[in-house]
Amino acid sequence: MTTNEMRALVKAKPEVGLWMEHRPVPEIGPDDVLIRIHKTGICGTDIHIWNWDDWAQRTVPVPLVTGHEFAGEIVDMGRNVEDLKIGQRVSGEGHLIGKHSRQSRAGKFHLDPETRGIGVNEQGAFAEYLRLPAFNVVPLPDAIDDEIGAILDPLGNAVHTALSFDLVGEDLLITGAGPIGIMAGAVARHVGARHVVITDLNPDRLALARKVVKDVVVVDPKETDLAAIVSDLGMKQGFDVGLEMSGSQAALDQMVEALVMGGRIALLGIPPGKSPVDWSRIVFKAITIKGVYGREIFETWYKMIAMLENGLDVRPVITHRFKAADFRDGFETMRGGSSGKVVLDWR
Ligand SMILES: [Zn+2]
Helix, strand or coil: CCCCEEEEEEECCCCCCCEEEEEECCCCCCCEEEEEEEEEEECHHHHHHHHCCHHHHHHCCCCEECCCEEEEEEEEECCCCCCCCCCCEEEECCEECCCCCHHHHCCCHHHCCCCEEECCCECCCCECEEEEEHHHEEECCCCCCHHHHCCHHHHHHHHHHHCCCCCCCCCEEEECCCHHHHHHHHHHHHHCCCCEEEECCCHHHHHHHHHHCCCCEEECCCCCCHHHHHHHCCCCCCEEEEEECCCCHHHHHHHHHHEEEEEEEEECCCCCCCCCCCHHHHHHCCCEEEECCCCCCCHHHHHHHHHHHCCCCCHHHEEEEEEHHHHHHHHHHHHHCCCCEEEEECC
């Protein structure tokens, strides 16, 4: 291997799996930085790409360096780059936005329809080096180490979803105890929600939620009716806010039933296809629904880093750590469905 080559985890063939290959180190343009990757997180998106499901086949070009959750340090910068420096520890926004759409020109970068994702449409971060526009770089303060830096992308989803509605003193229901649902619970607790209840069918995930979210109430809806939880916790009508993180129709139905009149729902979970929603219940309960995609660029990053510096602790959501060379173990762990975040070390 020569010095201008790197190891990278590549979707090299249009079939199930990913392959560790030698690839050229990316060349940077005048507005880019080159980041030496320290740690990366495996996302549900990466599992779709590994599995080569319908979505991945429609979306992902082959070959592609995968991965979009990362932390590392700047090792090279284009000539136009200001306000960053070599050796600086960074993470960054994986959505590469356009500059032409109405939304982008209004500063609502997360709503830009021309967005392209690293590790999904463009060369990604599961590699020793990543090229990223300097605009997308987010410097890491000393208080945020590399493994937390590597999960800021999903934590950003959690923060964006949780902060969609005012949670101060509110009773919150989260359906789906995957890493993002659990981290959303931790954020809700941090910003002052009253009751935080998380549902899931998987006991391992509910146990992990208990470890990460202080004073959370975990519920397996197959065993316990949410109406019983509402009365146990002394709520008069039901939950004020719901965060749907599972993509399950049953979970959304239970959420609508358990919400107060005028309740609010943020939807991050993605149903597998069309699903039969009982719209009349939503209309008659005067419920507001917001679809959530990605994170607000860069307001979510600002809030997330500020909260991490001020006591928000999500580290227990990282349940497994592997060397990048052992990526197969990492993906098998994720595919098992009972883990929290899995982090790969590239050094
Ligand atoms: Zn992700």
